[in-house]
Amino acid sequence: MTLLADLLSTVFDRRYRLGRTGRQDDRPIEALIGALMSTTGEGSGLTVAHSLLSRYAEMDDTAKLAFFHYLASDMNIDAVKVRDALEAYEADQTKATYRSFMQAVEPPRQELVRRINQVPGATGALVVMRADLLRLGRGDNALQALDLDFRHLLASWFNRGFLVLRPINWGSPAFILDKIIAYEAVHQIDSWDDLRSRLEPTDRRCFAFFHPAMPDEPLIFVEVALTRGVPGSIQDLLAQSRDMIDAEDADTAVFYSISNCQEGLASISFGNSLIKQVVADLSVDIPTLKTFVTLSPIPGFADWLAGQKISVPPEETERLRSLAAHYLLDIKRADGLPRDPVARFHLGNGAILHQTHAQADLSDKGLEQSCGAMVNYLYDLGKVSQNLERFAVDHTVAASSEIKTLAAAAQKAAA
Amino acid sequence: MTLLADLLSTVFDRRYRLGRTGRQDDRPIEALIGALMSTTGEGSGLTVAHSLLSRYAEMDDTAKLAFFHYLASDMNIDAVKVRDALEAYEADQTKATYRSFMQAVEPPRQELVRRINQVPGATGALVVMRADLLRLGRGDNALQALDLDFRHLLASWFNRGFLVLRPINWGSPAFILDKIIAYEAVHQIDSWDDLRSRLEPTDRRCFAFFHPAMPDEPLIFVEVALTRGVPGSIQDLLAQSRDMIDAEDADTAVFYSISNCQEGLASISFGNSLIKQVVADLSVDIPTLKTFVTLSPIPGFADWLAGQKISVPPEETERLRSLAAHYLLDIKRADGLPRDPVARFHLGNGAILHQTHAQADLSDKGLEQSCGAMVNYLYDLGKVSQNLERFAVDHTVAASSEIKTLAAAAQKAAA
């Protein structure tokens, strides 16, 4: 099967890359759009689509806004046509009336984006375009509606079935590693040496999702430490001086950092799939692993404490652990979901609140956002579906008995 | 960049293939569909989607028909909801009302198919599912409407930008070559030796489009002969005894066979893109190539002659050439397009009617369908867009002066 890897490399060949064409097509952007929408048959609009992307790449924000507004207004659905098509379909449900209905209800801008995507390499450019749209469209109803069309198409193209999980290691191409450094969002990577210390040791792993149409760009990645026992401190976990262990001596895999890489794929979620796939793969490759946990920040904890007028010095470790457990288990938003965003993510994936730790992240950021506290979420593949179901249905938070005891103690103390 | 080929091979790893799971989920198919549609968040429905595909794979036609009818009726749009959502959107164009509209106008079966496609390897299974639907749904309005949804999704996923062009040669994996033998639709491949004679010689090429999610399956392929001058006979072109030439001594590339491989991708066209891409690639790789032509059958010729009560023995080569030119250039369907389907394809791609030949295909099939006549369509990349445009706008058929002269002679003779 690996022979086919070769089959696929072609798509990434420079020959087909954006930026190859000769002369610029300098018709107005609306004319280019018109030309692309009018072309008949597959392939015929490739050159126009290419020109359109080149032009977009050179636009400033004002021009981009104008472009987006054009899509939002001039390429929107036509309510009259929708109503007519619906009525015709209701009157006589045939292939023809259904086709007319499908055409009427889909705004032409969706077809435009699909046609742009015919250009090899365009997918990445469209992801960047959506990032622009998200940034520029805030608070604008028409642009936010337009974003729903982008999101719809990208969600279909970045379907889990098309994603490829790949290990990232010290043998990965430098240009990929470069991006890992740039995109790391949780515990900053300071240098290539720092990066190497997260990739090369026998007790470290890193995995990323890629899409075949954007092979140079990781979509999301997770950093994993292999340990004996569940760790309670990120500084110990990342210490250069720690004793490395052999992978087969580890019993625990710790997901200590998960970073999304593409702003243009916001709200198209990969994290759940990534974690599940990595758990499944590591289980096969390192059969000694029995426990899969995170070591996660509690980004809203300090804020909440402040709101409660509670002040706890980092040394009061037990009190911090209790309060953190209470915050994560009991404090909810108006919609009944946990107030903490990281908790919402992992609990929404079916994880269990496993353990809280004080003095676990003594970095400036760690102290500031969570008074140094951290938490382990436990992924027990046998219970993930059930947890996820309950959390979805009635927001039940799965938690270990220790967490529950700690949380109860905090509530009691507060009472 | 080729380093990334490796990144992609994972998707095809057996670990992720269909068919790996343990126990069968034996709930009714409607319950499986319900479970898949109800799950929240990405990834959570993977197991259910997998079960659904396994179940489908075991269905007989009756069960498949029932399944399709369920999708067609129970998972169709709800006209009332569409109308309500449309009115709400008209009243107040916000992100929320647009989202509701989008949800209302899309039949839930589209989301079902997208969720099934989350399973790695599912794309191929869905292509097969659509082939079943096309076969079983003939003449049934509801199923034909359902097919429009399948077609819509597959067209988006098999977007030109996601396809990969790859050479097929004597170093290709045997299981791919096996399929080339099976799918060849124009000039049958009789054996592995016959196949080898089309792939191994220095003056032969073959190219196919692949999709990253179906790496074992060519989607469409074209066989090419490198020649000196434009050939006028398929038996000469394929003769085992011909003199091979070095690629760099050729001035002409002849596309002598184009075959679609996937019935489930019917009416999602790749041929135009394939030919253009191959022309572009060969131009770069073999700079001596100046002419790109087909050597094509004229499948409707004999039928038309019969309809005209014209009978021409194969020996009357000039008369046959004239009549073939006349048939291809002048004989149209009710909609104004050429009567010959192969002519419609190539002229629709922007090719030029270049030359007709008699005694060019003396196989049983060739004699039967076209009295042994064949035709070259010429691909002149500099004129393709213009030809294509004119053909699309007013059905103008681009033709060489020789063809025009021949056709005129035939008309005169007929008059």
Added chain:
Amino acid sequence: MTLLADLLSTVFDRRYRLGRTGRQDDRPIEALIGALMSTTGEGSGLTVAHSLLSRYAEMDDTAKLAFFHYLASDMNIDAVKVRDALEAYEADQTKATYRSFMQAVEPPRQELVRRINQVPGATGALVVMRADLLRLGRGDNALQALDLDFRHLLASWFNRGFLVLRPINWGSPAFILDKIIAYEAVHQIDSWDDLRSRLEPTDRRCFAFFHPAMPDEPLIFVEVALTRGVPGSIQDLLAQSRDMIDAEDADTAVFYSISNCQEGLASISFGNSLIKQVVADLSVDIPTLKTFVTLSPIPGFADWLAGQKISVPPEETERLRSLAAHYLLDIKRADGLPRDPVARFHLGNGAILHQTHAQADLSDKGLEQSCGAMVNYLYDLGKVSQNLERFAVDHTVAASSEIKTLAAAAQKAAA
């Protein structure tokens, strides 16, 4: 590490292949040899070496013989120089005298062959050259001595450490499979369908050794069947109608065919390494495998029976099994090694005589050479070293108790 596969593909790039050069160098072959030997520094003789190989490729047998005789006589050691260098070294053991000694004792033809081998792709040509030498040099003392030089160099270059074990399967390139069909020496492969039946089923495997400098050419390959229990008949093993099993349901791996591919590598043995490596790899990949055996022909059996004036009809299965056991266990050559060549190979590798079977190979060849009998040799990795040692030291044949009992019965009957 697989990223480096790409690093290596270059060596096989057509650009560097033999046959690329422009004009022919038409100096006499001795002049070419002289030019190649005189050139100074690495690389400088590449063009000459290339010319020499091209010239050789066009020679008929007479010219080849002349070429070999030139190497054998004109490029032999010079006894006077050897003696002088030896004396100088004995008198004063310095780097300089040792270097002179090394130069004197090595015939210049060795350096010639090494210089020819600088041409990328030359290694395969030299293997073919040695095959010619073996064929043409029979009975000629000087050419047989020359062959020792070839053998010396090839043995060093085809060192086990440089060989690569690769699975051969239905995804292998067709040009490799072509060679598997051609080289199969034990149980002939009749067609591509026959080949497929040995490669594609879940209970079949095939492995070959390759050398990085001859990537298109397998050196030796072994065909393996995965079974439940030790099989006693090749026709059952290869029956198209047999029930396939899943690999993980097998407990036994049966090596039923081992074929050397390169005559020019005669007496450079890979078989032992191949079997050991395959046993080691299969043990890791399919942990359920417990038994590794061959199902081997007994090529000298019928001959020996005839010499003994023993005639046994195939139906007397017990008698045949006994006689085969006796033949394999007890019948020796003058040097004390088993008379049967296949027995010498497997016992020399440390295998155990495990079981004999009658009516096990009912093909013409099987009936003719061994009255239909076959034998299993058992590879027990834990005992291989010890068996091999004993066999090397005093020719002790390791055998199962059943074989010993059968052999004793035969001897008794003969007495």
Added chain:
Amino acid sequence: MTLLADLLSTVFDRRYRLGRTGRQDDRPIEALIGALMSTTGEGSGLTVAHSLLSRYAEMDDTAKLAFFHYLASDMNIDAVKVRDALEAYEADQTKATYRSFMQAVEPPRQELVRRINQVPGATGALVVMRADLLRLGRGDNALQALDLDFRHLLASWFNRGFLVLRPINWGSPAFILDKIIAYEAVHQIDSWDDLRSRLEPTDRRCFAFFHPAMPDEPLIFVEVALTRGVPGSIQDLLAQSRDMIDAEDADTAVFYSISNCQEGLASISFGNSLIKQVVADLSVDIPTLKTFVTLSPIPGFADWLAGQKISVPPEETERLRSLAAHYLLDIKRADGLPRDPVARFHLGNGAILHQTHAQADLSDKGLEQSCGAMVNYLYDLGKVSQNLERFAVDHTVAASSEIKTLAAAAQKAAA
């Protein structure tokens, strides 16, 4: 052909790597050597060879010296046996007497090294072993003789025909790039950013030779700048602020740094082959390139000036250029070869002294060793053989007329 890349990756699979075995074999090293030499047949000594390498890896210098002395004395040739074998061969030139002669004249330590090399991965370990030998054996006749055996075997294994040229770029695995930073010997690479500036720009290239048995280790690499015109200053060439150009706009390829990576391959020369291959490859890939030159240091220039009591301030650029031309063209060693080592290398490869430059390398090292002067050597593939031949025969230095004029001016000034 690229499909075969995959065939080769196996050799590098961790499964087969050194260091995998279980228990240590703690017999004395002489016993291990004895065991390895006594084993019969291929493959059987693999475990012993492995143990021997593991033991060596743990030795300190004293133990290594003892090991080398054992090889040098106990595994040396036996003069008596050589003389006997020679006489027997002279008396009767048969295959048998020649084989005895071959065995007698080759010291057993060569066979030992070959047997060690059977272990996959051993080649790299043997290269390191030779580096130790070179370091520890200085001034010791017996060890220097031993080194000749190592060199003989390694030269045969690192034959040009087995080497693979590969581009090194920003997509190369980080662990390879790491080594490029470490091994750069001419113009130090300060950081990953510095490295990137030599690899990523469109007008930079880097190529290395690899050996299939040491895929993680470059053997030698060359850094190339693509320029318009021949550059005369390394600081301009490497300036971060320079204007990049597209590869196809370049007319000149400048080899500005060549670094050998493996001390254990000392005096086994790859540089000539590397340059020729890179020139050949670049000519094909970038047809606009017309000139291939180096920009080289003149390491012996300042020393020679000092010896001549000549002192030139860097500002006297014309005088420096003249003196440098004179030094390179006219100043010879006792053996008639140029005094400058870099000149010997490039002239010995067939290059031409093309141009000298003052203020060309203003780094500390550049000022110190050559008063800031540098030189271009020109590689004109059409004249390389002829230059090389003449240089080899009578040490004629090929030089441009400008160099000759400059050198003459310097001589005149000196007179």
